[in-house]
Amino acid sequence: MSSVSSSVRRIAATVQADSPGRDDHSNRSLNAEWVEVTNTTRDGINLRGWTLKDADGNRYRFGNIRIHSHATIRIHTGAGRDTRTDLYQGSREYIWGNRADTATLRDDRNRVVDTETWGRRR
Template sequence: MAPRVEISRVQADSPGRDDRSNRSLNAEWVEITNTTREGINLRGWTLRDSDGNRYRFDNVRIAGRATIRIHTGNGRDTRTDLFQDRRNYVWDNNSDTATLRDDRGRTVDTESWGRRR
């Protein structure tokens, strides 16, 4: 069976003005949670939006029952926070879909919000 990692929360609309500051970019994020007891290496996994913007996980291990928050802006990766190091927003405030795929390209989870046009 595939590892149970899921998109647990999305904050697509950064609070306050969308001024493209690093602080504002980092207030836009997606959380993924490992729902199993075992740690899982996310190397080669990807997180992408419906426009095709993609973040590829490096050698990142998510502990059992742990959550990692993937921020859009710049920062130093830790066990609980990863940074895409982007200068533009990724997630559409009104409607978008976050897709998490494993290292074989299989869809593990998706999270959609808003209305489709």
């Protein structure tokens, strides 16, 4: 995990790209694939207009979501009901590559805030 830019905002991303068990495309399996976004600042941050993107161009755009100071929000791949701590992309396909991928979090001005890369893409 590497924070790339942002002098005022500090956000960290963690990824579980390979959902436990068999990849059977069930909603349960899809939701076991996720990215966590943690606000490491003393202030809350509104994520409206921020995006989370993989190396293949799949993109999730945050709505009017506020992440409190030192709080974490988990963004699941599958469908579900959004809460303050869990958001759902509503995808019926896996997004994050099990062997290799990059998760990029950008703010509402399209500036890279954090990236997480794993494995080696071919």
